[in-house]
Amino acid sequence: MSSPVEWGYPEAEQGVLGAIMLASLEGDTGLVADIVGQMNSGDFYHDDHAALFDAIGDCLSRDMPVDPVTVGSMQRYLPSGEDTLAYGATLCRIPSVANVMTYVQQIKLWAVARQVVGIGRMLESSIAQGLPLTEAMGAAQQSMADLRDLQRGGKAGYKRMSEIVPLVLNTMDDVLNDKAPPKLSTGLADLDKLIGFLRPKSMVVIAGRPGSGKTMLGLQIVNHVAVRGRGVGLIISLEMGDEELTVRTIASLGGIDLRRMEEVKVLEREEWDRIGIAASKIKDAELYLNDTPGLTVSAIRADARKLQRECGLDILMVDYLGLVGTDGKSQNRADAVAKVSIAMKNLSKELGVPVLVLAQLNRNSTSRPGKKPQASDLRDSGQIEQDADAVILVHHDPESEAGEQGVTELILDKGRQAPTGSCLVQRQGQFARFVNFAGREPTQEEVEQSRPFAGRAKWRKDHETF
Incomplete structure (x- = not known):
């Protein structure tokens, strides 16, 4: 995304990853679960941080402790080519995990901001390519609806099915009124x-x-x-x-x-x-x-x-x-x-x-x-x-x-x-x-x-x- 703005908060991303490893070393598995349960790799702007978060998930799925050595064993090098173990060791030098949930919220807010900007650019591109305005707007509205998942904040991952019913009915209504995004065809x-x-x-x-x-x-x-x-x-x-x-x-x-x-x-x-x-x-x-x-x-x-x-x-x-x-x-x-x-x-x-x-x-x-x-x-x-x-x-x-x-x-x-x-x-x-x-x-x-x-x-x- 070509922009003078850095569309992420690298210090917060480093702080979250370092806090996960530090909490694991201190035996605070509850905090590790809380952090990982609220996030996914798509929340991270920097590709090295997204890859490191996935490696942490691999460790947890195998019931392994999370530290620079175990994470490095899951993925030796990050997308930039940097050694995972060495970078993980650097991140573990944070003084404490006290402010980690604040860092989590900052990262997720940046993720929402990137999504909103991306939707705007998608709408602009669709109109420039001659897509009918109703179809372009329908696709943009669907993308905005998808942001609900990113905006959950610190809420639990579960939700009542009754909360989903309006989304399903709105989607059906969009199809009925030809406002739904066009379906992707295979060409056959x-x-x-x-x-x-x-x-x-x-x-x-x-x-x-x-x-x-x-x-x-x-x-x-x-x-x-x-x-x-x-x-x-x-x-x-x-x-x-x-x-x-x-x-x-x-x-x-x-x-x-x-x-x-x-x-x-x-x-x-x-x-x-x-x-x-x-x-x-x-x-x-x-x-x-x-x-x-x-x-x-x-x-x-x-x-x-x-x-x-x-x-x-x-x-x-x-x-x-x-x-x-x-x-x-x-x-x-x-x-x-x-x-x-x-x-x-x-x-x-x-x-x-x-x-x-x-x-x-x-x-x-x-x-x-x-x-x-x-x-x-x-x-x-x-x-x-x-x-x-x-x-x-x-x-x-x-x-x-x-x-x-x-x-x-x-x-x-x-x-x-x-x-x-x-x-x-x-x-x-x-x-x-x-x-x-x-x-x-x-x-x-x-x-x-x-x-x-x-x-x-x-x-x-x-x-x-x-």
Whole structure:
């Protein structure tokens, strides 16, 4: 956020973190619980402090005392590169914990101030982009309503359900009167119907076997939100480089064959025109990439929080969960992945946006009739399935007749807000995209004859761009 004002109170943040560790050393577990129960990492403006608070939470979740050594064992380095143990030792030099609750209130007030400024900038940007005023105001009003959580102050975390009823009714009234913020679409009509659009504060897992198209689907969704939906998207790619992702986006938006883009000397004028149009769309879009290898959750959080402060954020994609770095030294693979999964779920709630988390599947599905995957096939940890609000499995069997014709099944095997089911999409691998499938579902007789899509794979006419 470019402003002469320092949008935080670093001394108060240092005082709170130091007080937590000092209270733990003195055996005052009640005070530690009171402080941690009132705050979350999103309250901290400085990314090092947010990461340190998360490391403190990791210690408490493992019933470990909180001090510079234990916190440093959870996360060796802070996002700035500073040694966690050394910085934690510095914070423990505060004289007492007497004024810590005052510091807590100061931090939370600054958090509210940042949110209010961010909402104002979001409203200004929406109007500048030509969004109808009623929609822009609706989105701003919804964001202001979300500030209630930040303004609880020292109140207990529990509340009567009757307090929530007016919020629910107001939301329903906004929808009825077309004042609600626009829903985020995936760009694929049948997938939107299947999952009920992308919801804020949700963790959506997109999983598949290698080569199934999970990255292609995730990238296409984020591109649609940023290009067609005029939102802000951030892609954390721990597998593909930023140039490869950009080439794929150009191919998808412009309908350019990826193989032709590698042979630029033979491209025709019409293809160059398509590339120019796609590049222009990307130039106008709020679409951001980070392909730094081995990023930890704290580094991803810092990047996302910074972008959200400066430009806003509507959707985040992480490709893929198994490559996210961890700071713990003694964790086995399952524990490490489970920790990352929990952190991703918490990050979706903290940022208030849908987080697309890509994940690998094990080989269990390949031995089943039809080779259809299940959410239980998620590799490394069952925690992923537990944390996810929705699990979308990309099923493409290139050895089947349907697979040969590009037909891909998207299976919703878990959905908190939608019943399980599936839909078909048409894979256009040469353009690095999926398009809406317009063929009919196979009959049971055709499935039994192993010829479910003979001569009937096609797509809708709206496939040129998504």
